[in-house]
Structure formats: C-alpha cells, structure tokens
C-alpha cells in the first residue's frame with residue numbers, strides 16, 4: 137500500500153495548531169505532538185493570574201479541536217531529541233516517530249537571565265500552572281496582610297513588585313491595581329486593600345519598549361492613573377523571599393516585598409537547544425534558531441521552524457517579534473509550502489509577515505493600540521483589544537464564556553475565579569504540593 141507523506145508538527149500552540157488546521161483534507165498524514173493535551177491562549181493568561189478567568193476558559197483540548205480532521209492524529213509526548221538525517225523525532229519517554237516534513241513550533245520559555253534561583257520567589261507567566269501560582273501568591277498576600285502582627289509585616293505583604301514593563305508586566309500591574317482598589321475593596325476588616333503598593337520595575341527608559349514612543353508615554357500615564365508606581369532604568373540584582381534588591385544608577389537599593397512577579401524576557405527551551413545542536417544551526421542571544429526566508433533550517437529543507445523558536449527576518453532584515461500573529465502566519469505558511477511541494481509546484485515565495493497591529497491592555501477600558509500606524513489609546517483601544525482577543529480564542533464555547541464573563545466583570549468589577557488553590561497556607565508557591573495540583577479548572 138502506498139504510504140502518504142507524513143507531516144509531523146511539534147507543539148500545539150499558535151504556530152503548530154494553525155499549521156495543523158491548514159492540512160484539513162490534504163492528502164497527507166499529520167501527527168501533532170504536544171507535551172500538554174491542550175492549546176493555551178497565552179495572551180489571556182494574566183486574566184487567570186488575576187482571578188478574572190479560569191484556566192479552562194483560555195484552553196482548548198487539542199484532541200477536541202482536531203477531532204473532525206481525519207488525517208490528523210494528536211499525541212501527548214515531549215520531544216526530547218531529533219535525528220535530522222534519518223528524519224526521526226525522539227520523545228522524552230523513548231518513543232520514536234519518523235517524518236517526511238517537520239514543523240517545529242515548540243515556543244519559548246521564561247528567561248531569568250541566568251538567575252534561575254529567582255524563579256522560586258518571582259513566578260513568571262508562561263504556563264497555566266504559573267498563572268494559578270501567581271493567582272495564589274496575590275490572593276495569599278492580602279490574606280497574610282490581614283493577619284500581620286506589625287505594620288512592617290503588613291506593608292511587606294501589601295507591596296507587589298512586577299519586574300519588566302513589557303505588555304505582560306503592564307497588564308499584570310493594571311489588573312493588580314484594580315484588584316486592590318476595586319475588587320477587594322470591601323472584603324477585609326483589618327487592612328485596606330487600597331493601601332497596596334504596586335511597583336513596576338523596568339530596565340529600559342520607557343514602558344512598552346516595542347511600541348511607538350507616544351503610545352508608551354500614554355500607557356505609562358494610564359497605568360500610573362491606576363495607582364501603579366513606575367520605576368525605570370533599574371536593574372534587579374537579587375530576588376528572595378523578602379523582596380528585591382536593585383540598582384538605580386550606581387546606588388543599590390532594597391525593597392521589602394513579599395510578592396514579586398517576573399515579566400522579563402524569553403529564551404529557547406530544551407528541545408530548541410537540541411534542534412540547534414543537531415542541525416548545527418545558528419542561534420541568537422536568546423537561543424532562537426535562524427531560519428531561511430522560507431522558514432526552513434539551513435541545510436534541512438524538510439524542517440520548518442515557526443513562532444517564538446524561529447529567528448526570521450523581515451524584508452528590512454529586522455527580526456520578527458515573538459507574538460501570536462507571527463506564529464499563526466508562520467504555521468499557515470509552512471503548511472502551504474508543504475502542500476505546494478507535494479503538488480510539484482515550485483518553491484513558494486519567502487515568508488512575509490503581515491503585521492495587523494500591536495495591542496496592550498492596561499486595565500478596564502484602558503489600552504493602547506498601534507494599528508497600521510493609527511495610534512489609539514483608552515477606551516477605543518480597549519474595544520479593539522476585546523474584539524481581537526475574542527476573535528482568536530480557539531473554541532466557540534470559550535469565546536461565549538469569556539465574553540459573558542468580561543461583560544459581567546465590566547459592570548461589577550468582580551473577579552469570579554478568586555480562589556486560592558493547590559496549597560492554602562504557604563508563602564512559596566513552589567511547594568511540591570502547590571505545583572502538583574494547580575490547574576484545577578477553578
């Protein structure tokens with residue numbers, strides 16, 4: 137029996153899932169492998185971290201999404217190694233899977249810039265477990281402040297530091313400010329949640345460094361209006377259980393804060409490193425693999441890399457940003473190229489990223505947007521943000537749930553998913569118990 141062309145896709149995030157969907161009815165056999173059994177809508181993860189949405193509302197089971205696509209099988213497994221010469225992927229549990237074409241979309245992981253020990257005290261927002269761990273940390277801090285026996289202790293529990301003022305840091309800071317000033321306003325008897333200090337620390341000279349200067353200034357104004365203190369041009373040198381040490385100019389300063397959240401950069405993950413090693417590929421400082429204009433790895437025309445793991449350049453030679461649209465369009469392009477090759481068509485045009493705009497949300501009715509050079513801020517930008525995020529949530533049912541939830545919250549300032557789960561009374565969210573049971577769907 138004639139075997140069909142085998143397409144393997146590693147990762148069911150924005151890049152991988154969108155590639156898989158493009159193979160619907162194509163005469164190929166697709167295998168999508170992910171270490172998680174769900175697609176995660178990362179742009180709404182801060183809503184889980186701040187108790188607005190539940191994990192289930194921003195995730196969709198990969199099997200469910202692809203259940204009607206008969207030429208596609210979904211496997212749960214972690215890619216650990218690759219033999220690019222014999223065209224095989226080796227999973228962490230030893231399973232080996234052959235491919236004819238491979239699309240790698242395994243994304244990135246948080247970078248603590250070589251200070252991995254900080255992770256214990258300053259969780260980042262990259263997985264659903266981390267989002268629920270952050271939710272735990274924030275809510276737990278208010279509980280501890282209520283029971284504090286001294287003013288100093290209470291201040292430390294009510295001081296929240298967010299390191300990194302990119303889109304994620306701004307979103308977290310804005311949401312935290314709203315939790316303190318609105319959501320929890322009437323919930324405590326001893327403390328006043330409005331006394332919480334929220335400090336956003338940024339190494340650069342402006343917030344939202346990837347946005348145009350005027351929008352970055354507007355975003356800073358919006359976040360300050362919510363009560364967030366913005367500290368720029370500082371370098372964090374230590375994070376521990378009791379706070380942050382940082383350098384401002386030549387001066388070293390210490391801030392007592394029981395809750396520190398990390399919104400720094402990203403770096404490649406273990407499989408990305410292995411792939412670069414096995415293919416002798418060039419990488420940049422954060423480990424992204426340099427790809428050809430058609431998103432393939434140098435010397436391996438059958439291996440495509442899309443999304444956060446790829447270092448692809450635009451027409452002017454600038455690296456494309458690590459955002460969802462680059463991954464989505466890259467995944468679609470790789471699928472189209474493979475299908476065209478099978479039809480014997482000449483090589484497709486180089487990948488062209490169509491930038492639909494940049495958006496960042498700061499709080500209720502407060503956002504900034506740069507859409508085809510049109511700069512919006514405040515309510516109009518927030519409405520665009522709302523619309524775009526609803527559009528791209530994968531499952532229709534989730535879209536409806538999220539819409540209803542947002543509408544309700546907009547009117548009431550409530551946050552329905554305000555549960556401390558995992559382990560109820562510990563200072564570190566990295567207790568084994570907390571990490572084992574965080575994604576409970578609440």
Ligand SMILES: Cc1cc2nc3c(=O)[nH]c(=O)nc-3n(C[C@H](O)[C@H](O)[C@H](O)COP(=O)(O)OP(=O)(O)OC[C@H]3O[C@@H](n4cnc5c(N)ncnc54)[C@H](O)[C@@H]3O)c2cc1C
Pocket residue numbers: 146147148149150151152169170171172174175176178179180181182213214215216241242243244261262303304405407442443444445458459460461463495
């Ligand atoms: C908190 C947060 C907010 C964001 N907000 C925005 C936003 O508002 N707008 C925007 O455009 N972008 C945003 N981004 C960035 C955007 O989410 C990423 O650029 C996008 O997810 C990259 O897509 P990807 O397919 O490369 O990787 P991902 O979507 O991260 O998917 C990678 C997939 O690979 C799987 N995987 C990883 N390693 C392995 C392995 N070894 N074996 C098998 N499977 C593996 C993972 O489980 C995952 O499903 C945000 C990111 C974060 C973390």
